[in-house]
Amino acid sequence: xxxxxxxxxxxxxxxxxxxxxxxxxxxxxxxxxxxxxxxxxxxxxxxxxxxxxxxxxxxxxxxxxxxxxxxxxxxxxxxxxxxxxxxxxxxxxxxxxxxxxxxxxxxxxxxxxxxxxxxxxxxxxxxxxxxxxxxxxxxxxxxxxxxxxxxxxxxxxxxxxxxxxxxxxxxxxxxxxxxxxxxxxxxxxxxxxxxxxxxxxxxxxxxxxxxxxxxxxxxxxxxxxxxxxxxxxxxxxxxxxxxxxxxxxxxxxxxxxxxxxxxxxxxxxxxxxxxxxxxxxxxxxxxxxxxxxxxxxxxxxxxxxxxxxxxxxxxxxxxxxxxxxxxxxxxxxxxxxxxxxxxxxxxxxxxxxxxxxxxxxxxxxxxxxxxxxxxxxxxxxxxxxxxxxxxxxxxxxxxxxxxxxxxxxxxxxxxxxxxxxxxxxxxxxxxxxxxxxxxxx
Numbered sequence: 001x002x003x004x005x006x007x008x009x010x011x012x013x014x015x016x017x018x019x020x021x022x023x024x025x026x027x028x029x030x031x032x033x034x035x036x037x038x039x040x041x042x043x044x045x046x047x048x049x050x051x052x053x054x055x056x057x058x059x060x061x062x063x064x065x066x067x068x069x070x071x072x073x074x075x076x077x078x079x080x081x082x083x084x085x086x087x088x089x090x091x092x093x094x095x096x097x098x099x100x101x102x103x104x105x106x107x108x109x110x111x112x113x114x115x116x117x118x119x120x121x122x123x124x125x126x127x128x129x130x131x132x133x134x135x136x137x138x139x140x141x142x143x144x145x146x147x148x149x150x151x152x153x154x155x156x157x158x159x160x161x162x163x164x165x166x167x168x169x170x171x172x173x174x175x176x177x178x179x180x181x182x183x184x185x186x187x188x189x190x191x192x193x194x195x196x197x198x199x200x201x202x203x204x205x206x207x208x209x210x211x212x213x214x215x216x217x218x219x220x221x222x223x224x225x226x227x228x229x230x231x232x233x234x235x236x237x238x239x240x241x242x243x244x245x246x247x248x249x250x251x252x253x254x255x256x257x258x259x260x261x262x263x264x265x266x267x268x269x270x271x272x273x274x275x276x277x278x279x280x281x282x283x284x285x286x287x288x289x290x291x292x293x294x295x296x297x298x299x300x301x302x303x304x305x306x307x308x309x310x311x312x313x314x315x316x317x318x319x320x321x322x323x324x325x326x327x328x329x330x331x332x333x334x335x336x337x338x339x340x341x342x343x344x345x346x347x348x349x350x351x352x353x354x355x356x357x358x359x360x361x362x363x364x365x366x367x368x369x370x371x372x373x374x375x376x377x378x379x380x381x382x383x384x385x386x387x388x389x390x391x392x393x394x395x396x397x398x399x400x401x402x403x404x405x406x407x408x409x410x411x412x413x414x415x416x417x418x419x420x421x422x423x424x425x426x427x428x429x430x431x432x433x434x435x436x437x438x439x440x441x
Contacts, residue, residue, distance in 0.1 A: 007033040008042035010063070013050025015239065016201045017083055019152040020106060021048045024082065027112045039067055044078040044116070046102075049085035051167050051343070060085050064097045071099050078102065078119055082109060084171035088345075090128045103128065106172055107157075130173045147193040149392055149421040150404075155183050155223065156202030161242060163269075164280045164348040165309060165340060168203050175203075177210040180218050180226070187227055196421055197235035197390055197404075198227065205238045206245040221249035228259040234423050235390060237408075239265045243283045246291055255298035262299050263333075263408045266291070267307035271326030272319035275312055280347070285326060292330055303333035303378065303407040310367055311340040311360025314353035320363050327370055333378040333407065335371045339364050379409065379431040386441060387411070389426045391418050402435075410435040 007028055011021045024046065025035050039045050045067060049060050060081065071077050080102035081093050087105035094100050101119045104112060105128035115125035158173040159166070187198055202208060205220060212218035218226075220238065227236055236259050243266060253260055268288050270276050276284060296302060308323060327335075339360045342349045382405075389411045391403035401418040405411050411426060412435060418424070426438040 004034045005032050005043040006036045006041050007044050007046065008036050008039045009046045009048055010039075011048045012056075012083070013052060015152050015199065016154055016157075016203070017048050017050055019154050019201055020083070020109060021046075022152075024048065024109050024112055027110065028116060031113050031116050039070060042070075042077065043074075044080065045070070046080040046082055049081060049083035051084035051088050051171050055341075057085050057089055060089075060093075061096060064100065068099060078116075080104065080119075082106070084167065087128050087171040088167065091126055094124060094126065101125065105129070147190060147195050149195060149390055150197045150199070151190045151195040152201050153183065153186060153190065153198050154178070154201045155220075156205050156208045159203045160207075161204065161244075161282065162280060162347075164278065165312065165343065165346055167343045167346055170345055172203055175207050177202075177208045180210050180212045180223060183223065184226060187233065188230060191230055191233050194421060196233065196423060197237070198233060200224075200227075200236070200238040202238075203240070204242045204245055206241040206247070206250055219247055219249060221247065221253045224250075224253055224257060224260055228257055234259065235406075236260050237263060241266050243268065243281075243288050243291055246295075251294055251298050254295060254302060261406050261408070262302040263305070263406070264295060264302055265305045265307075266295075268326065269307060269309050270312065270315075270319070271323035272315070273322075275315055275319050275322075278314060278348075279309075279312060285322065289326070289329065301407075304330060305334040306330070306332055306336075308335060308337040308367060308371075309340050310337065310363040311355040311357075313340070313348055313351045313355065315340075315355055315363075320367075324367065324370065327367070327374070331378075332371060332374050334375050337364060337367050337371060376431070376433075379436060382407075382409065382428045382436055383431050384428065386425055386427050387438075389413070389424055389438070391422045391424070392420055405436065411438055412436075413438050413440055415440050 007025060009021045009025060011017050036042055047060060047063060050056060078101045079099055081100055082104045083106055086103045093103050102115055102125045104115060107130045108127040111127055115127060118125045156177045158175045159168045160175045162169050208220040208223060209217055224236055227233060269279055269281060271285055273284050387405045389403040389405050391401045393402055395402045395412045399414045399416055400412050402410060402412045413426060425441040427441055428436050428438040430437040
């Protein structure tokens with residue numbers, strides 16, 4: 001038998017890219033590849049890229065430059081670029097970096113085996129199409145190897161919202177939902193392999209709609225309830241949601257579906273109606289606040305997280321004060337916050353009224369200070385409470401195990417006999433900067 005070829009994948013960005021990297025590794029496994037932990041060991045290096053952050057493409061080119069010396073030492077080493085930068089840059093990547101053998105967009109990675117065969121025969125392979133065929137159905141069934149206790153599962157891709165700052169509609173395409181039966185089949189397969197918690201993924205995951213086995217349209221809430229019927233699946237989460245797609249039955253599910261965890265990531269981006277309109281967010285400050293109230297009425301202990309962009313074109317001090325006021329009113333458990341940065345091809349990229357960098361930086365520092373205080377207050381409020389913890393891996397100290405609470409906090413305990421996959425009740429005794437400590441009950 002020939003010796004297995006070695007594959008190294010570096011993953012950038014969101015959880016969906018993590019899921020995509022897993023599926024790409026499985027697809028190339030059929031071509032005789034096994035994953036390795038370092039690029040130095042690899043016969044193929046694949047960069048699975050993200051286009052959300054500033055200068056994303058340049059960072060990919062820089063990474064390729066840093067890895068170039070490996071090609072000199074191993075001439076048969078193959079390089080590939082996948083993901084959203086691959087979709088956006090396409091053939092330009094091959095022109096700027098001749099050592100790249102393969103470029104594949106996020107809707108075409110089911111074609112990787114064919115592309116790899118072409119590369120091995122001496123060709124260069126490019127595929128950034130957005131085919132109508134279902135890439136998930138074209139992939140081989142996932143191997144039956146044992147899995148860790150948590151897993152991501154993509155159920156929806158793409159975006160029809162066209163926010164003025166965002167490249168996702170251009171790199172991931174229109175909103176598409178996977179068929180219910182295929183999602184349930186993959187979920188059962190993951191559970192059979194040891195998974196106890198599944199996080200459903202989508203660019204706008206709560207826009208999920210697909211025909212169910214009863215012939216009716218299923219939204220995300222109906223899918224969640226069906227997943228909850230899988231006996232050994234103990235926890236369900238989903239991310240990322242759009243405020244405009246938070247339907248009544250999904251809000252209700254947070255109150256009556258025990259396996260749906262009390263954590264919701266619901267980005268608002270700004271507290272100013274003027275800026276929200278300029279962003280093309282299609283919701284208002286008041287509609288967002290009303291939504292938060294309804295969600296908390298259904299599940300009072302829910303942890304709400306969000307996203308904010310400061311320094312969007314034409315944002316004034318008054319607009320920023322509106323954002324700070326909204327943050328005070330919501331009282332977030334956690335948040336991501338960023339300075340606006342232009343993305344070529346997006347509507348906001350060519351607008352005037354750009355906020356000076358030093359002003360945007362000062363606003364971001366002020367916002368993050370408030371968000372940081374709220375996060376610490378939420379974590380300190382957990383001390384003395386009993387929470388469920390799904391343990392995932394050993395901690396840094398002898399006898400220590402680390403897992404995630406119902407509210408997605410990292411929790412560590414010291415106890416002999418705990419194993420990854422154990423779900424136990426824990427009393428929280430201490431709140432740190434980024435994690436909690438507790439004792440088993």
